[in-house]
Amino acid sequence: MNDILKKEIISFPHMGNYYSPIYSLLSRLFNNCKILIPAKITKKTMELGEKHSPDFVCTPFKYNLGNFIESLEKGATVLIQAGGGCRFGYYAELQEQILRDLGYNFTFITLLDAKKVDVFRLYKKFKLINPDLKFHSFIYDFLLTIKMINILDKIENIIRENIVFEVNEGEFDKLHRDFVYKLQFVGDFKSLNILYKDTNEKIKNIVIDKNKKVLKVGIIGELYTEMEPFSSFFIERELSKMGMQVKRYTTVTYLLFEKGKAEKVLLERAKKYIKFPLGADGTESVAHSIELCEDGFDGIIHTKPFGCTPEINAIPILQKISRDYNVPIIYFTFDMQTSETGVKTRLEAFYDMIKMKKEAGYV
Numbered sequence: 001m002n003d004i005l006k007k008e009i010i011s012f013p014h015m016g017n018y019y020s021p022i023y024s025l026l027s028r029l030f031n032n033c034k035i036l037i038p039a040k041i042t043k044k045t046m047e048l049g050e051k052h053s054p055d056f057v058c059t060p061f062k063y064n065l066g067n068f069i070e071s072l073e074k075g076a077t078v079l080i081q082a083g084g085g086c087r088f089g090y091y092a093e094l095q096e097q098i099l100r101d102l103g104y105n106f107t108f109i110t111l112l113d114a115k116k117v118d119v120f121r122l123y124k125k126f127k128l129i130n131p132d133l134k135f136h137s138f139i140y141d142f143l144l145t146i147k148m149i150n151i152l153d154k155i156e157n158i159i160r161e162n163i164v165f166e167v168n169e170g171e172f173d174k175l176h177r178d179f180v181y182k183l184q185f186v187g188d189f190k191s192l193n194i195l196y197k198d199t200n201e202k203i204k205n206i207v208i209d210k211n212k213k214v215l216k217v218g219i220i221g222e223l224y225t226e227m228e229p230f231s232s233f234f235i236e237r238e239l240s241k242m243g244m245q246v247k248r249y250t251t252v253t254y255l256l257f258e259k260g261k262a263e264k265v266l267l268e269r270a271k272k273y274i275k276f277p278l279g280a281d282g283t284e285s286v287a288h289s290i291e292l293c294e295d296g297f298d299g300i301i302h303t304k305p306f307g308c309t310p311e312i313n314a315i316p317i318l319q320k321i322s323r324d325y326n327v328p329i330i331y332f333t334f335d336m337q338t339s340e341t342g343v344k345t346r347l348e349a350f351y352d353m354i355k356m357k358k359e360a361g362y363v
């Protein structure tokens, strides 16, 4: 049995740097298989996804499909899809069918059912790939991965907040790369805590100039375009390079463990504008933009993929919030036709506009 299973090659789609804890988890759970991190997303990934997807489907579907095709071409035999809410919850079945129609032979596993993490169902699904998997080690690895994701989110939040103040350009980027690389080889809580402590120490040693005058902006919108940098042409990095401090709410920690409880609070905060949830990330977009305006942010960047209905619904409300609070909001829709130059040009114009507005004392 193990000899057959040794031939299995497991892969999964990209979303930001979460490939690192996912790789670590899968390597521990399936030590009888090879784990294949999908190729870095490139224009080719987008083109492959676009070519084989229905026209009307939202853009993250196409990215995921492109990831899967590239992994299958490299020999993947097991594909893992997260599943979840909104239309994302239906991606798996459709992607599986498209890939089978293309002639690929593979096992397809969806992790989340009905937006929730069901530990027992997950265990049963993983047992199909590794029959030797013990429940106690599955629970240990599962909890360790949750902690890894949480620490990844914490470190990335600190970097996001501080990178604009760094004195020696590139120090945060280098630390970030090293941390993400080392994270994939963590195998227990002790080494995770050491890595976390060590990374925090290194962060403290990076010289920053908090007196530097920067503009504060918040990113809101659909989760994939917020968390997968390639899908938004690395918008966060561009904003920091221009001299803007970036706040972003959406992380996997938030989606898995806070989003469910947050809805009541978000609706209360947004009650002047909405009575009912908008679906997916739409309620967050409205409530968080109010919070950013009230907290004195200079501008807001709203991102969404082409075809994302909940965010389309949020836009007229965001326009009203922008007028009411006199805080500019810029809207980006990303798809395969979006030009990187166009995004940069609009960002530069947005930066100039909020800078002039602030200097003129209009904020």
Ligand code: SF4
Pocket (backbone or CB within 6 Å): 058, 059, 060, 085, 086, 087, 088, 089, 222, 223, 280, 281, 305, 307, 308, 309, 310, 311
């Ligand atoms: S939130 Fe938007 S992009 Fe994501 S699945 Fe729903 S419609 Fe598609």
